[in-house]
Amino acid sequence: MVVENWVEGTGRLFPKGIVDLGHEYTFISRNMDHYSSPETNEHHPVLKYARNVLSFETNDLPSLTEFLKRQHEILKFDGVITICDYYVETAAAIADALDLPQAYSKNVAIARRKHLVRQALDNAGIPNPKHAIAKSLDEAKTAAADIGYPLIAKPSDLGSSAFVRLVQNEQELTEACEPILGNTRNFRDQERDPVVILEEYLQGQEVSVECCSFDGKTNFIGITDKSLTGDPYFIEDGHMFPADLSDQTAEQLKEFTKDVLAAIGYENGVTHTEVKLTENGPRLIEVNPRPAGNYIVELIEHVTGIDLMKCHIDLALGHAPDLQKYPRAQSAAIKFVVPQKAGQLVDIKGYDSLEKNNAIARYKFVKPDGHALSAPIDNACYVGHVVTTDPTGKNSRAFAEDAVSQLELVVEEQ
Template sequence: MAHILMIESWVGASGNLLPPLLKSMGHTYTFVTRKPGHYDSGFGTEKHPVLRYADAVLVTETNDCEGLIEFLRPYHFDGVITVCDYYIEIVREVAKAFHLPSPFPDEVKTVRQKHLMRQALDRADLANPNYRLAHSWEEVEQAANEIGYPLVVKPVDLASSAFVSLIQSAKELQKAYDALEAFPLNFRDQERESTYLLEAYMSGEEVSVESVSYNGETTIIGITDKSITGTPYFIENGHMFPAKLEEGMYEDVTTFVRNALQAVGFDHGIAHTEVKLTVDGPRIVEINPRTAGNYIVELIERVTGIDLLQAFVELSLGIKPALARKDSGIMSAAALFLVPPQCGTITHVQGIESLASDEHIARYKMEDFIGKSVETPIDNACYLGHVITQDTEGHNARHYGEEALKRIILGFDPIKE
């Protein structure tokens, strides 16, 4: 049995799955956070799993890496972990300071920061979309003129598609720039990197490649599909594993991703690599040095028997993960998310009762949102619930989930935006 240091967490998805998994594996953990209240739910009173399952909860400033290291010196741990993107680099530094294993590569900053990733792909002569970096409105405007519309504007160090916008005009570009300028700190009160990444819009289906690397050896687990809603924003509203691809596409995509991981120095950890299937071939959207969110790890386990979150824990302890596939009898599994269609106060809902009797739904969760006000959805933090579906015969799991969510109708008392 090991005792692990967990530094912050996502509130949803993996943040809910990791704590009970650690307990089931016989491990304990200390959770360190700067703000326990961040894990309170706006839709209920139940204590969040990261707090509920912890052996101890330590409160200190987790955004101050040097101060955090000094704070932790009296304690003993066997490994360091986080599932929250905003603390990956801090976890790596803490692990180095105490000579502990972690589930991240040494070059994790190159992976985490989108502009450094693009530059690494350039150095390796791997195809990138046409892109520019900018640090002021004048440079942003010039970069847009050089790339042409449509294009995508990205902050280089945020997560969950936050402030990633599809831009069709100079007016939309100004709006996106102003929104980011008014957001100097990220969602965990860390100062943002001021670089703007502008990329030519890549048309085509988007998928993600899930992989595990241990001491330089990379194993591809499979490819997950993705659907997007909320234009001009990029809100993920569904995933299915495995993705249904044209013949020969699997090899093309996975080979390209292997080369990209090598280019950025990804030799240890779990990667969730997002890829656009363009007419010119696969192109990297971004590389996430962690398990996939949005319950993709659960979909993979349902189909293959491989628990990527367990592999993530094993990597955090310096253990080589076991990645043998098992015949689960399930051909595809999907996660579909309930995204509010507008802002306002939710006054009533119908259709949730139909989920319990749906034979294709493995499980579902809906928040207690009646009477709650929701903002206009702009990123993945907007979800009101989700369904997990599965298909024992083919690739219909996504279809089953989409049909289930169509039955859920929300009523609103609109508010002025």
């Protein structure tokens, strides 16, 4: 049973991944239109590959659980799963109710709420940046004065870098807090706790540590680098696996991440843990209790042969994940194209150069036929991306950046 899905990124890889492993799945959603494109007649992979498609209110857990209990009697599910952050707790609760295996930890609710993770690290004595939780603008102003500017303002329970912002002063703090405090429902129309987390702004390189925990043991997969754009927002516009780090730094990150996961009691599941490398050592940004998004799982498979999507699926079926490495490329990278402004995309100049580039494993872009571009404030604004590999070294990021530099977006303001 697949409960909802991401629309892009891993949301496109995941459904076919299930079928390629020889499984069948039933997909359930509260809004099928969420998985359709008004610009094409393309069937989203999650619908295309599904054996059964059910429409039901997935935001009403008690009713959904009773409905799926009845469906389970007919369809005999072997597991319940999602890769969409907003339905991780739902999938875990349904698996419990149906007495099925888990792809998640018992403490997944803590991992999904950034302020609870901060508290767990404090309790375990793991270094945190200065931080505070605010439930009103007045509380935020008081906390910000204590932490000091610049600082980061972000919600506790959203994904895709939504409403995460660098704040330089009280006016910017007011602007950052307004959408976090004012929106009592998330992008999937779920009720949320509108609290603001304020955190000390940390200087240093940002990376993510990919792990897979099973049977109480956390297995280290590797480290992915990250590039950001869109100041004062934090839009992820590129990744490379593995990150170009010294062995000493990589080992430090590995041990730090294992300590973080132990502190929140995360003993089962694939995790994507974002960390900042500061002059005082690693500091946690957040833990994500699912495979990495933004096609990072694809980069990892290009390099190691490990399919973290398959691991996620295996865990949901109660199977031990296959973490045997089969070395392939030395590095793989992805570069996203981020528009400079909202508007209508009418052309992509230099597009033909992608086909001639031997370093590119694949690429994908929206059609430049008046496609509406979102304002560049989070990861939902991407125009497209290129994936590159380097068989002999760690130059794949440079390859990807070079490929994208040859493109020019022609955008008409709306």
